[in-house]
Amino acid sequence: MILKILGSSSKGNCYILENDTEALIIECGVNIFDIKKALNFSFAKVSGCILTHEHKDHSLSVSNLLQFGCPVFTSRGTMRALGLPVDHHRLNTIAAGKVFQVGPFKVLPFEVKHDVVEPLGFIINHPDCGNVLFITDSYYVEHTFKNLHNVIIEANFSQAIINAKVEAGSSPEFLRNRIFKSHMSIETCKKTLLANDLSKVQNIVLVHLSDGNSNAVEFKKDIQEATGKIVHVADAGMTITLNRKPF
Numbered sequence: 001m002i003l004k005i006l007g008s009s010s011k012g013n014c015y016i017l018e019n020d021t022e023a024l025i026i027e028c029g030v031n032i033f034d035i036k037k038a039l040n041f042s043f044a045k046v047s048g049c050i051l052t053h054e055h056k057d058h059s060l061s062v063s064n065l066l067q068f069g070c071p072v073f074t075s076r077g078t079m080r081a082l083g084l085p086v087d088h089h090r091l092n093t094i095a096a097g098k099v100f101q102v103g104p105f106k107v108l109p110f111e112v113k114h115d116v117v118e119p120l121g122f123i124i125n126h127p128d129c130g131n132v133l134f135i136t137d138s139y140y141v142e143h144t145f146k147n148l149h150n151v152i153i154e155a156n157f158s159q160a161i162i163n164a165k166v167e168a169g170s171s172p173e174f175l176r177n178r179i180f181k182s183h184m185s186i187e188t189c190k191k192t193l194l195a196n197d198l199s200k201v202q203n204i205v206l207v208h209l210s211d212g213n214s215n216a217v218e219f220k221k222d223i224q225e226a227t228g229k230i231v232h233v234a235d236a237g238m239t240i241t242l243n244r245k246p247f
């Protein structure tokens with residue numbers, strides 16, 4: 001199974017999990033043309049798109065996907081916030097704790113903590129990649145997870161970098177408070193990872209890094225040292241093999 005990264009920042013987030021015959025779109029916060037191009041201009045193997053929340057950097061192309069006949073799965077709160085017609089036949093309401101099926105992908109949504117109505121995280125299961133944990137735009141996660149094979153998790157900023165900026169007067173206090181209550185720091189990312197059994201995990205993919213408040217090289221090193229796992233820092237255009245076992 002391949003993870004294609006179309007975007008992973010406040011400018012746009014979109015991931016495609018695919019093998020030769022099947023594909024799942026995770027978030028659609030990039031231009032629809034980029035999504036079509038990544039799919040070689042065919043939705044034939046796409047089972048659907050799962051969407052965590054309404055912010056434009058995650059949901060930009062949701063209406064286009066529905067127009068193209070691509071089923072979209074998201075929470076009722078997110079649908080309402082986006083002004084989507086809840087009775088649309090391609091739109092599927094999902095809720096925390098209730099497993100649903102998108103073609104060959106089995107998905108368990110769970111609650112996350114973000115400054116929106118009803119944001120979700122996902123555990124995505126497919127025989128090729130096992131259980132893939134997907135967490136973005138969440139300053140904290142209450143749950144722990146079993147039997148993970150791959151992890152995609154937000155590492156938006158470094159508390160140390162932001163604290164230094166506030167002390168130096170180059171970043172206002174209110175902004176720090178907003179970021180700390182909406183996005184996941186590398187410090188929380190590390191704690192979240194270490195709270196889980198990572199013994200079967202093959203890959204950790206760090207996503208949604210902030211332009212000014214992160215350090216990709218240090219984040220990667222930090223998580224690699226803490227977990228002993230293969231760590232990737234997501235960037236647009238990147239592809240990563242997410243399998244269940246190492247080759």
Ligand SMILES: [Zn+2]
Binds near residue numbers: 010013058208
């Ligand atoms: Zn975001």
Ligand SMILES: [Zn+2]
Binds near residue numbers: 053055114137
């Ligand atoms: Zn957001």
